[in-house]
Every structure is written in C-alpha cells, then in structure tokens.
Amino acid sequence: MVGISALIAGVVSAGVVVALVGRRDPSPSSALVVERQLERRRPASTVSTSPVVDMAERMRPAIVQLKVEADDRSGAGSGVVFRSDGHVLTNAHLVKGATAITAVTSGGQVLAVRLVGVDPETDTAVVKLEGGRFPVATLGSAVDVRVGQTVYAMGFPLGAAGGPSMTGGIVSALHREVQPQAADADPLADMIQTDAPIVAGSSGGALLDGNGAVIGITTTAGGGGSFAFATAIDVAHSVAEELILTGRVVHTWLGIEGADIDATTANDLDLEGGAMVASVKPGSPAESGGLAARDVIVVFDGRRVQSMGELVVALRSFDPGDTVGVEVVRGSQRRTLAVTLVERPTTS
Incomplete structure (x- = not known):
C-alpha cells in the first residue's frame, strides 16, 4: 500500500x-x-545600560507637567523641580496671569501648585508644588557650553501619554536674541539655540548636557521653526532665587532704546559691532550720564559690546547704584562716560 x-x-x-x-x-x-x-532561541530584547538611559531615568521624576488656567486662555507646559520642597523652574510666558495651576508628576500624581513669581525679561518663573519632598534635577552651568556639543531636551509633550520624553541634538548657537511672539514683549537676550526638538507642551522643561546636568530651561516663546531656545540655567537659577526670596526681580536700568549697529554704519565707523542708541529716556541714567541718540556703545565697564543683546547681558552683572564706564563712538570720536545705574521703573 x-x-x-x-x-x-x-x-x-x-x-x-x-x-x-x-x-x-x-x-x-x-x-x-x-x-x-x-530552533535556537534569540535572547529577549533588553535595553542595555548606557549613560543616556541612566540620565533619562534619573531626570524623569524631576520633570512635571503644568496645566494652566487664566482668564483669557488655558494651556500646558513643563517644569523642572530644583528644590526638594517643591520649587519648580518654568517659563514666565506659560504661567503669567494664571488663575489656577495644577501639576502632573512623572508617576501620574496630580498636585496643587502655587505661583511664586515671574520675570518676563528672562522668561523665567517659579511655582511651588504642594506636598512632601520631591526628586530634584541636578543644576549645572552654561558658562562652558560650546557650539556643537550634544544636548538633550526633556519635557511633557502635550497630549502624549507615558510621562516626560527626551529628545537629542546639539548646541547650534550661543548668545542668541529671540523675539517673543507677544507683541509687547522685549527680546530675550543671551539665549542658547539648539536643534533638539521642543514640541508643544515641553516648553519650560530641561536642556541637559551629556552628564545629565541642567544647562538651560527650554522655551518656545520665540515661536516654532527648526530651532528651539533655552534660558541659560545660571540666569534662570539666579532669577529663581530672587523670586523665592522677594517675589520679584530687580533689574538695573540704563534708560535707552536701541538696536545692533547696521553694517553700513559699522563700516563707516570702522567698527566690528556695537549697540546703536536710538533714543534716550528723559530722566534716565543714560541722560544724566550724557549719552545721546546715534551714540554707538562699544565698551561697558571694560567689557566689549558688539550687539544690543550683549549690552543687556552686561547690565545684569550690576546692581542699582553702581557707576560704570560706558565707552561710545560719537561721530568720529570715542569718549567714555560715567553712568550711575538705577532700578528699572515699572513704567519703563
């Protein structure tokens, strides 16, 4: 058969x-x-330990989502816990004018939040989580940050489940000046530029160096595009401590309006750069010190100035009452003027 x-x-x-x-x-x-x-079995897929994986695991508990309600808007962003008592760094444009704020932790816990203070000039704000002790981020410094170095951004993407996310990129540029979307907002000076994606909801999160230390607080205040920006952590942390201590930030005031010197004028005056004075505020330190429209500020207290942004940054190093030497080019002449700085008035 x-x-x-x-x-x-x-x-x-x-x-x-x-x-x-x-x-x-x-x-x-x-x-x-x-x-x-x-059949020979392949080992189950496992994630090997790496510095970046370890970094993400360490940082996730220190990133919170902030849900904001205001009279004319609602929105969400991110924040970085930098004190174990619940103080959080975030963006001023996110929480300014908020009538109610709640936080969601990486573990899904929902917490009440109190607004401590805001500083629109640096787009920095501090809020405080209600509750016990919290995991904190390691704060680094942006002083030694270099263009081209690898960085990572961490925040809470809007509408995405699963907690904080991490993206990667490089530092694309330093000392950028960024114009916020709000029509009445002053430019943000000395910003870090990165190509690490900062998606909606992640603004206010952390920009990390390769060791996992926070070197900036990310912001989308300048709108979308191929690049994102961050306030240097040295500035943001200093502002935060002042907000916690007094509820406000004292900014020194020179009393001018101006812009970067244009290429034609710079060439005519044989200058590489400078801050061109457009107008001088009446009764300001600049007026008292003798500055005038069309002056080009090239040195501020011994520090070279090549742009308006650099002048703004230089001002941050001084307190009201300090007298500084301001070197200007007026016509074909250079002169140094003594200017005594004051606290910026609320109406300036």
Missing part, C-alpha cells in the same frame, strides 16, 4: 519548527512521523 509520499510542511510557532514528513510504510496503518526541532 502506498503511504503518503512527498508531503512536506513546516510550521513555526514560538520558536519551534514542526516538520510533517510522509514515508512509504509497508504496514496497513500508515503514520505520519512528526519531527520537532527546537
């Missing part, structure tokens, strides 16, 4: 290969011989 012949079938299930092989069998009861062959 002719048995089943030339029947070959392969079945693979859960790593087992099953072969059905037909054979010629003289016995009246033909049978199928089932051969099982165990």
Whole structure:
C-alpha cells in the first residue's frame, strides 16, 4: 500500500519548527512521523545600560507637567523641580496671569501648585508644588557650553501619554536674541539655540548636557521653526532665587532704546559691532550720564559690546547704584562716560 509520499510542511510557532514528513510504510496503518526541532532561541530584547538611559531615568521624576488656567486662555507646559520642597523652574510666558495651576508628576500624581513669581525679561518663573519632598534635577552651568556639543531636551509633550520624553541634538548657537511672539514683549537676550526638538507642551522643561546636568530651561516663546531656545540655567537659577526670596526681580536700568549697529554704519565707523542708541529716556541714567541718540556703545565697564543683546547681558552683572564706564563712538570720536545705574521703573 502506498503511504503518503512527498508531503512536506513546516510550521513555526514560538520558536519551534514542526516538520510533517510522509514515508512509504509497508504496514496497513500508515503514520505520519512528526519531527520537532527546537530552533535556537534569540535572547529577549533588553535595553542595555548606557549613560543616556541612566540620565533619562534619573531626570524623569524631576520633570512635571503644568496645566494652566487664566482668564483669557488655558494651556500646558513643563517644569523642572530644583528644590526638594517643591520649587519648580518654568517659563514666565506659560504661567503669567494664571488663575489656577495644577501639576502632573512623572508617576501620574496630580498636585496643587502655587505661583511664586515671574520675570518676563528672562522668561523665567517659579511655582511651588504642594506636598512632601520631591526628586530634584541636578543644576549645572552654561558658562562652558560650546557650539556643537550634544544636548538633550526633556519635557511633557502635550497630549502624549507615558510621562516626560527626551529628545537629542546639539548646541547650534550661543548668545542668541529671540523675539517673543507677544507683541509687547522685549527680546530675550543671551539665549542658547539648539536643534533638539521642543514640541508643544515641553516648553519650560530641561536642556541637559551629556552628564545629565541642567544647562538651560527650554522655551518656545520665540515661536516654532527648526530651532528651539533655552534660558541659560545660571540666569534662570539666579532669577529663581530672587523670586523665592522677594517675589520679584530687580533689574538695573540704563534708560535707552536701541538696536545692533547696521553694517553700513559699522563700516563707516570702522567698527566690528556695537549697540546703536536710538533714543534716550528723559530722566534716565543714560541722560544724566550724557549719552545721546546715534551714540554707538562699544565698551561697558571694560567689557566689549558688539550687539544690543550683549549690552543687556552686561547690565545684569550690576546692581542699582553702581557707576560704570560706558565707552561710545560719537561721530568720529570715542569718549567714555560715567553712568550711575538705577532700578528699572515699572513704567519703563
């Protein structure tokens, strides 16, 4: 009797290969011989430990989502816990004017939040989580940050489940001036520029160096595009401590309006750069010190100035009452003026 012949079938299930092989069998009861062959199993996919993985695991508990309600708007962003008592760094444009704020932790816990203070000039704000002690981020410094170095951004993407996310990129530029979307907002000076994606909801999160230290607080105040920006952590942390201590930030005031010197004027005056004075505020330190429209500020208290942004940054190093030397180019002449700085009035 002719048995089943030339029947070959392969079945693979859960790593087992099953072969059905037909054979010629003289016995009246033909049978199928089932051969099982165990396929070499591949090890289960595992995530090997790496510095970036460790960094993400350390940082996630220190990133919170902030949900904001205001009279004319609602929104969400991110924040970085920098004190174990619950103080959080975030963006001023996110929480300014808020009537209610709640936070969501990486573990999904919902917490009440109190607004401590805001500083629109640096787009920095501090809020405080209500509750016990919290994991904190390690704060670094942006002083030694270099263009081209690898950085990571961490925040809470809007509408995405699963807690904080991390993206990567490089530092694209330093000392950028960014114009916020709000029409009445002053430019943000001395910003870090990165190509690490900062998606909606992640603004106010952390920009990290390769060791996982926070070097900036990310912001989307300047709108979208291929690049994102961050306030240097040295500035943001200093502002935060002042907000916690007094509820406000004291900014020194020179009392001018101006812009970067244009290329034609710079060429005519044989200058590489400078801050061109457009107007001088009446009763300001600049007026008292003798500054005038069309002056080009090139040195501020011994520090070279090549742009309006650099002048703004230089001002941050001084307190009201300090007298500084301001070197200007007026026409074809250079002169140094003594200017005594004051606290910026609220109406300036």
